[in-house]
Amino acid sequence: MSTLFGDELLERPRREIAPGAIHLPGWLGLEQQAWIADRFRDWAAGPVPPRGARIGGHEMSVRTVCLGWHWQPYRYTREATDVNGRRVLEMPDWLVRLGRKAVAEAYGPTLPDGSPSAGYTPDAALVNHYDATAKMGMHQDKDERSPAPVVSLSIGDDCLFRFGNTRTRGKPYRDVELLSGDLFVFGGASRLAYHGIPKVHAGTAPDGCGLATGRINITLRSTGLDETRADTEGARQ
Numbered sequence: 001m002s003t004l005f006g007d008e009l010l011e012r013p014r015r016e017i018a019p020g021a022i023h024l025p026g027w028l029g030l031e032q033q034a035w036i037a038d039r040f041r042d043w044a045a046g047p048v049p050p051r052g053a054r055i056g057g058h059e060m061s062v063r064t065v066c067l068g069w070h071w072q073p074y075r076y077t078r079e080a081t082d083v084n085g086r087r088v089l090e091m092p093d094w095l096v097r098l099g100r101k102a103v104a105e106a107y108g109p110t111l112p113d114g115s116p117s118a119g120y121t122p123d124a125a126l127v128n129h130y131d132a133t134a135k136m137g138m139h140q141d142k143d144e145r146s147p148a149p150v151v152s153l154s155i156g157d158d159c160l161f162r163f164g165n166t167r168t169r170g171k172p173y174r175d176v177e178l179l180s181g182d183l184f185v186f187g188g189a190s191r192l193a194y195h196g197i198p199k200v201h202a203g204t205a206p207d208g209c210g211l212a213t214g215r216i217n218i219t220l221r222s223t224g225l226d227e228t229r230a231d232t233e234g235a236r237q
């Protein structure tokens with residue numbers, strides 16, 4: 001429900017959740033969310049279908065389709081060798097530019113690693129789909145060789161996002177509600193913080209966001225890999 005003074009934004013101000021970890025509520029408008037939800041449907045109908053990655057013999061409840069580079073535990077490849085062997089779709093230019101805008105709004109002209117926001121060029125997107133019961137356990141995003149921040153966009157149902165520390169999966173952590181349209185960026189001292197999604201609040205997706213139910217999350221990453229290394233183990237395993 002929108003109000004004259006955008007009460008929902010007044011109640012949910014921009015916050016630095018941990019050093020370098022910034023939550024910008026309501027960053028995407030409903031029309032933008034709906035447009036991105038349509039793109040998700042295009043990507044899901046592309047060469048590599050969304051799949052639950054297998055970790056330690058268990059299939060993740062979250063289903064993921066990748067752009068640019070395919071992520072599988074625990075490496076990036078151009079071809080989805082753990083799905084159907086096909087090459088993933090290219091990273092769209094609009095998504096790179098959206099990521100650049102996101103880091104500029106989160107950090108200003110300079111990223112925590114000292115590089116210019118204008119040079120932020122993520123080369124992979126992991127697009128996750130959560131149904132009502134899907135969760136994601138506490139983990140670090142550490143298969144990238146670049147220190148560049150991760151940009152996270154949420155569309156659809158609200159969820160509980162747990163953002164922790166860089167040492168352990170447990171406390172201390174902070175719980176943040178991510179709503180449709182929210183942006184969360186983590187870089188600098190928080191780049192390797194553990195995080196996860198303990199719960200999706202089914203049926204909370206706002207009208208007009210492009211998803212009747214369920215949740216999409218897009219994370220943009222800079223792999224730090226180059227074209228010639230088509231199959232590379234994660235640097236920090």
Ligand SMILES: O=C(O)CCC(=O)C(=O)O
Binds near residue numbers: 136141
């Ligand atoms: O769904 C989210 O908000 C987080 C996703 C995530 O942590 C990941 O894809 O690595």
Ligand SMILES: [Fe+2]
Binds near residue numbers: 139140141195
């Ligand atoms: Fe993650």
